[in-house]
Amino acid sequence: MGATASGPDARANVTMDAAERIATDAKADAAVDTVEGIAADMKALSHPSRRQFCIAGGAAIVLAGTAALGQMTHQQADAVYVRPPGAESEASLLAKCDRCERCVQACPYDLVQPRPLSFDIPTVGTPEIVYKAGFCDFCMECVRVCPTGALSWDAPTVSDIGTAKVIKDACVAWAWEGCRVCVDVCPVEGALTLDERGRPQVNETLCNGCGLCELECPAPSLRAYDAAAAEKGIYVVSRESAAAAQPGALTTEQFETGRFVRAEGGLR
Amino acid sequence: MNRMRYLRIGIAAAILVAVFACAIAHVSIGTLCALCPVGFAEIVVASGSLPWELLPGVVAVLAVVFLLGRVFCSWVCPTSLLKNVFGGKTPRGLTGRSGSCAGCGLGADPNEGRIRNSLAAQGIVLVVLLVVSFIVHFPVFCLLCPIGLVFGTLFAVSRMFVTWQPGWELIVFPAILVLELFVLRRWCSAICPLGFFFGLAAKARSRVGFLPGVRVRAASCKHAEGCDVCTATCPENICAATATARDMEDCTLCFDCREHCPSSAITMKPDFATSKAKRSVDCSDDRDH
Ligand code: SF4
Ligand code: SF4
Ligand code: SF4
Ligand code: SF4
Ligand code: SF4
């Protein structure tokens, strides 16, 4: 009766056996197993679903286009960002992160934020560190919750996410002496000291990029606003960046042009 | 009136609100991407590593689809939420609901003319996205996925509260969403690669006939007298009265047909009857309700 269920007779008394019809077809369709089901879909290519195949083809082209555009902008930007602890490299983070935003939710100090949409399209939504509301105490919450391995315990960055750079023309101590806020707050012994002229200098081997100095730097409130100078006197940058590759304190220009740019020969 | 639709809107919206609240409360439940089979596959091919910790969530979602049907699509997915809120009577636009059943008046089975979800088309999209993700080494589809775009917009808002710098994605993401969901109306039936995995799970479940799903009590169904309410309300254009198990694979358990059926002929209870030879006995029991 499974064979007649879809015939015209069955349709005539559909009221009587609607439930049974589902029943019989469930049985008949039991033969249509997963793979055969897809094969059946393939066969049905002829009539209504041809349009769906056109749509699928169109979607495939759009996907390929997105990939090409993304790849092109990503290579051209060749950018580096300060990432949460445990990011092995830009490439590894980008390949593994599915933007589940768990790390963003986990960070107790709102440090981890999804990257905004920029010229570097594929990085949108992946986590970067923004020292606006706090600094990193390496609590490792972000690494602990990441389900994809984009942030992993094995990466060297679990205890070092970047390095601080003093900005000569923005740091108050470089202009007049006297300010030592960053040196006082730095939690890492010896990472930030005053040189013989009272200016902060970073020991880049010791600095771990926690960002407390950047967070606490009072330069914006001590100095008159100057559009040509960076806002703060000290910033944390990625160790792969061109800014980090230059020794000592930077000018605002060096900082701004090198902050998100990969240094020559930097880890990809 | 549309009680079920409002309920679906409520539940899907509550999920978004919960995810957003967790970003503020620092509870790392993650977005739906933490449960996504497509994201999992993309990471595997893009990075060449297995994201083990994603696996339990992915398996759990597929298990739910296997046991309950494609409930994810109706009740959880933000795509359906947007369509339920903005799409009027076409929550999951295939061709859009006509509001009437094309086949009923003509004596033809409406299910024969309906446009099915195309696993094959979704499969093609899946294969292509995996190939391109493999080539460029990042999860490409996530940049276009409506689920990812909804959460992307949500987190762009939450970031704005920290940085006070709105990003372009606040405009671009919603624009892509509108394009995908309201211009390309066949997203769910022919493109969404998550739908491919859910479709596979639904196929597997339809082999086990007794799991809960839409059933029509033949005794009270008025289809033969010309009633086409279930077809007209169904976002998948399924005519529940004459649906085969294969038609029912597309059912997202939205419960619209059940709500609107004038003779309350539709039930959702597990039907142990259909899987066994004794089903005819049980079916006649059914008619006594
Ligand atoms: S280690 Fe802790 S403080 Fe640092 S970014 Fe991760 S969650 Fe935030
Ligand atoms: S938790 Fe991991 S996968 Fe999720 S957004 Fe953060 S880095 Fe990406
Ligand atoms: S980022 Fe600043 S505060 Fe943190 S360790 Fe480096 S110099 Fe010290
Ligand atoms: S088919 Fe895809 S986009 Fe559509 S409702 Fe289901 S999961 Fe969401
Ligand atoms: S963006 Fe879409 S495809 Fe990517 S992981 Fe999230 S739900 Fe899955």
Ligand code: SF4
């Ligand atoms: S058959 Fe009923 S429950 Fe299933 S999708 Fe159609 S209206 Fe919704």
